[in-house]
Each structure stands twice: as structure tokens, then as C-alpha cells.
Amino acid sequence: MTATVSTPVYEGPIEVLLQLVNSHQVDIYDVPLLAVVDAFVAEIANWDSVDLPTLSEFLVIAAVLVELKSRRLLPGSGDVDPDEELVGWEERDLLLARLLECQAYAAAADGFSLLLEQAARAVPRTAGLDDDFVVNAPDLLEGVTPDQVAEAFLRATAERPVPTVDLYHVTVDTVTVADAVSELALRLPSAGRATFRQLTRHLTSRIEIIVRFLALLELCKQGRVSLDQGHTFGDLEVTWVPGAPTTVSVGASQFDEYEG
């Protein structure tokens, strides 16, 4: 972590700032987070290439700082009802536990780094058997088949993973609003009335649920369903307008495709 920050109360690496805040030597209340972010952005501007580990490290630290600060800025116990205060304390304890755990692993990482360095100074002997040493060795290849040799070759030459930015978390399912519209147009007339929760219960990925929602908005726009929500964040009730056409008359191309 090379990024440094400069604020009225502190100047130096951002990582150290977090440590200072944690050890109570700097009051997070006095640290303008904007200055921290500005300093980091300025630092990035000087980079020749993007250093992903440092970037993500900054985000983690910045997030912790924001969380700490937001807690300091929260009104005191007098202003909140006891239940909410309890929830606040629970969250606070969780955050505390997490900070402690992170500190412990950071300390362990320092230890590992030291061990690695020490261990690298000693090189093991790997010369193996002396050339002129005569061994009446049993056949090491006993039971080995030509196929196993071939498999070993493939194992040995298999491409090794190259560290890359992992995109596996990006779903490759392509879901279209058109598909969702036709599905809903089939399901809803017989169901009569359903909640959005019921309609999306069988779905697991977020993008599918979002597409289902867009499909409903589309149907609503076409006047084929009516949507009703009792209160904010309440269940969304979906009612099929009696007599509305159940076929999708519009071409699929009219709808967007979504790829997560």
C-alpha cells in the first residue's frame, strides 16, 4: 500500500491512518474522507499501470473508514428508540469482531512473510542418488501402463492457470425480457392475481428477477396487468387485466437482452 493521504490531522499512508484511528490516536471525526479519497485518486493518476491489489486494498480500507466515521456521526443513544439502539450495538459488535479478525490475519501475514524470507535462505538438497551408486532396484514401472504414461504427459503439459481477473462471478445466462413477457402472459391469466414474490420465488439469480420485473413493467405499460403496492417496500401485487391478449404480439427484438 503506497497511497498516502494528507488531511488536517494526519499525513501519511492510508493504511497507517486506519491503524491510528483504531488505536485512537486520530479521531475519525476530524478526518475529512474526501481528502483521503482525493489523495488516493491523485496517487492513482501517477501510476504507470493499474495495480489491482492496491486498488482493492484501498477500497477495503476506505470502506472501513466510512463505516467508522458514519458510526461516529450517528446521533447518540438519546435520540433512538431502545430497539434500534440494540441493533446498533449488535452491528457495532460485528464490525468490531471483523476489524479484530482482519488485524489478526494482517499480523499473521506479516509473520508468514518473515517465515518465507527466512526459509528461502536455506536451500534443500535435491541431488538424489549418486550416479555411480549401483542399486538392484525393483522395477519402478511395475504396474504402469502406456496409457498411464500418456495421461501423465497430458497432466504435465496441461495449461496452468494464469492469474487473471476472474469473471466467473459474472453469470453467462442470457435472459431476455421478451421470454419473461411470454412466460408471464401464459402464467398470469390463470393465476388471476399474484405477488411479485410468488412470481419470482423459483428464481435464484438476481438478473432473472430483475428481468422479470422489467417484463412486468412492460406488461403494465401495454395495459395487460395492473400493479399495486400497498405500502413502500410492501409486496407488489400483480393482477392480469381480464380480456387482455395473452400472446406476445411484439417482436423479441423490441426488448433488451440482459447478460449478467
Place this chain on the structure above:
Amino acid sequence: MTLSPEARAIEAVLVVAVEPVPPGLLAELLELPVEQIEPFCDELAESCRVGGRGFEVVRIAGGLRIQTHPDMASYVERFANVGVSSRLSAAALETLAIVAYKQPVSRAQIAALRGVNVDGVVRLLEHRGYIAAAGRATGPGQAVLYATTEAFLERLGLDRLDQLPPVEDLLPGPEALAELEEQMRPVADG
């Protein structure tokens, strides 16, 4: 001081071994009960220290091996060109620490602790041979669980995992804890 025949034999075997030799195998070769092997291993290691040899005999990853004395690193590096394999980033080291202390552990569990996506780092550590898949979780999704490897112990120069400092020792002390807690208290009641 001269080595005992048993310590000599152990040394000879270690000279031709290409990986750490477990005490059980040494016992088999010397036709001795395994508990009698230990003193001879100690004698051998001690003789290297006392004699100021250029190598040492150490317990690594559950076995005995000969390795160059750390003080000779500059000569060995120049000769073998065995430069320290490229350094691990702070993020990689912390991830490695989490796996070492929480194993077996899934990627999601590591990510939850680190607060970031750790897929790339986990892959790097797996590729370097420090960690490996060691089964699957029983829960839904059956996430792959990771554990550290023998190579991890060898790279860190450790004999067993329990030689790592207990994680309690790494936690900040009670004072730091109290201060941290103080810091997190909302302003008005502080």
C-alpha cells in the same frame, strides 16, 4: 566428536533424498522402533551446529531434510541462481493466512473476511502450490474447500501446522481492544 553409526546412516539417507524423509521410514531402514530414531536425529542436527557445517538438518513438513545453512545464503544464491520466488502481495499473504488458520475454508468465506473478491488471489496461491482443494462443503452449492499443502509448510520452513502462532496471540491486546471499542462508540454517549 564422532557420529554414532545410526546418525551416520540417517545422514547418508538424507544426502540422497529428494524430499523430507519421515521418521517412520528412517526407523524402517535402520530397523529400529520409531521412538528410538528421534535421539539420533537430534544428535545429527546437533553435530552440524557444533561442527559449524555449511548445512543443517531440520524437520520440515513432517520429515527430516538436509538444507544449506541460512548464513551461506549469499554463496548458494550466487551458485544455484535460486532467487527467492517472486514475492507475494499483502493481499495474497493475508488470504494465505486466512486459509492457514481457518482451513478447510471456501472462497466465499475468505471473501467475506477480506471484504473483496478473492478468486484471483486464491487461484494464484493454488497455482503456486501453497493451497489446494481439500474437499467440498456439505451445504447447498457444495463449495470447494481449500487447505494449505505440504509445499506451504516447506516454503515456510515449518514441520507442522501447529507451529504457526495461535491466532489468539495475533489478536490485538485488551488495551487495544478497549480503545477500538471506545472509538466505535457513538459520539453522544462517549
Place this chain on the structure above:
Amino acid sequence: MTLSPEARAIEAVLVVAVEPVPPGLLAELLELPVEQIEPFCDELAESCRVGGRGFEVVRIAGGLRIQTHPDMASYVERFANVGVSSRLSAAALETLAIVAYKQPVSRAQIAALRGVNVDGVVRLLEHRGYIAAAGRATGPGQAVLYATTEAFLERLGLDRLDQLPPVEDLLPGPEALAELEEQMRPVADG
């Protein structure tokens, strides 16, 4: 009796050396004139005799090397025949397979494919007669090239090398690939 720093350094270098080390190279490493190296080599060899070590330091093929003491031959032989070496390790089998399919091939080329130092394993395979030096590369350094031997074919029950299964046949088909890809998709935690 304690070794001189120079003898220690020489011993450390010999411990990691796979081939005999010429005195000229030792002199270079220790930054000493070559004629001053000789006495330290003698000191080292003598210390092994006096201390009753399990190995000796000898002049072979114009260089110095560590080898097991002849008196310990029975243990070394037993070690070579039982335990770890009674079957080829996965690493050794993979190295053998690379030589079989890519021959003639240099140690460096094998190491590049395996991603690790293969000196010990190549030596083991050569020692057991499964592979042998089969010429030298034309490039700089003229690296030794290895090929499999008649004994290798015999042990596998083959007449000719081209009876080895073609490796293309073993490449996973499109279905297996799709399945593999499926497995690599994240589970619910991904």
C-alpha cells in the same frame, strides 16, 4: 573442531550442487584465487573423515562433490528400494512421460513444462535406466538431451516408441470439455 568460513561456504554449495563443482567455480564464488581453494577443499574432506559423517567430499570428473560414504551403502540401497521410491511418484511419472513424448529433450525444457526444478527426478530416472543422455543441443550451453531407453519400452511391454498411445486420443472430447466447464462455474457461493 569447527569448519573455517571458506570450507563452510564450499560445503553449502556442494549440498545444492547436482553435478561435480570445478574448483575454478568455487574460487569465483568465494572470490579467492583458485590455488587458495584447494586447502579449504582438503579441510572439508578431512572434517568429514574425522567427524565420521555419513557422506564424503570427493574429487570426481574435475570437480568436487558430496556422495554417501561407502560404508553406508546398504542403508542407501535399502532407501532406494523401499518406501518413497518403491513406486514412481506422480512427479517422476510426469517427467518420464514428458521425456517419452518430447524426446530428445533437455532438463531445462522439462523444467519449463513442469514448472519446478527436475534435476533430482531426472537423475533418478537416468539412474534407474528409464532415460539416458542421447546427445547435446546445438544451441549455446549445449544442454544434454534425454531420451527413453530400451529398458523403458521393455518395462511397459512395448516394442517401439510409436506404440505409445497417441496423446491426441486422450484429449478430452467436446462433451467432457463442456462438463469440465460446467464444473468450473461458480456454485451458489460464487
